[in-house]
Amino acid sequence: MQSSATVLVYSDDANTRAQVRLAAGHRPALDVPPVEFLECATLPAVLKELDRGGIDVCVLDGEAVPAGGMGVCRQLKDEVFRCPPVLLLMGRPQDAWLATWSRADAAVTLPVDPVEFADALASLLRKRLAVGA
Numbered sequence: 795m796q797s798s799a800t801v802l803v804y805s806d807d808a809n810t811r812a813q814v815r816l817a818a819g820h821r822p823a824l825d826v827p828p829v830e831f832l833e834c835a836t837l838p839a840v841l842k843e844l845d846r847g848g849i850d851v852c853v854l855d856g857e858a859v860p861a862g863g864m865g866v867c868r869q870l871k872d873e874v875f876r877c878p879p880v881l882l883l884m885g886r887p888q889d890a891w892l893a894t895w896s897r898a899d900a901a902v903t904l905p906v907d908p909v910e911f912a913d914a915l916a917s918l919l920r921k922r923l924a925v926g927a
Contacts, residue, residue, distance in 0.1 A: 799827045799919050800848055802878075804834045804863060805855035810883065810904070811835075814853050817908040823916035826923070837861040844874050851918045852880045856889065857904065864889075867896040879918040881911075 803814045811833050821828045832849070834840045843849060852870065854863030867880045882898035883906065884890070893901035899921075900914045 796827050796923065799829050799850040799923070800832055801829045801851050801853060801915070802832045802834060802840065802843055802849045803853045804837075804840045804858060804866065805883070806835050806858045807855065808835075810855050810857075810906075813904075813906040814883075814911070817906045817911040818915050819912065822912040822919070826916050826919040829915075829919075837866060840866065840870075844870065844878075849878045850922050851915060852878050853915070854880055854882050854898075855904075856882050856884045856892070856901075864892050864896040864898075867898050871897040879922050881914055881918055 801818070803811050805811050815831055818829055832843055834843060854867050856863040858866075863882055867882055870877050870880065879899040882893045882896060882901040884893055884901050884903050887903055890901060899918055902910050902914050
């Protein structure tokens with residue numbers, strides 16, 4: 795198992811980024827490595843960090859402004875070679891079809907439910923780390 799996993803969190807809202815950090819904690823599940831968070835408030839920052847590499851999972855806020863996480867997700871899936879898995883934060887459960895359109899690997903609703911979020915993040919980390927092994 796690698797020593798840590800890097801999770802990129804994109805939201806223009808500092809409170810949403812804090813919800814994500816608190817929900818995941820230091821380690822979202824016992825069978826995944828501890829996580830380190832890389833926070834981005836703008837799309838250019840997200841693209842720069844993904845270009846740099848080393849991201850294991852992206853958490854994108856579907857309600858972010860001006861570039862919403864759903865559109866950002868679709869762009870990343872189209873443009874980033876070996877795009878990391880994406881966990882999308884949706885404003886409403888009815889937006890699940892948009893999460894599918896965006897090609898997100900998983901989606902949870904806002905406000906962040908700690909149990910649901912940690913389970914979804916751990917699942918994506920397991921898949922990512924299994925592929926990388």
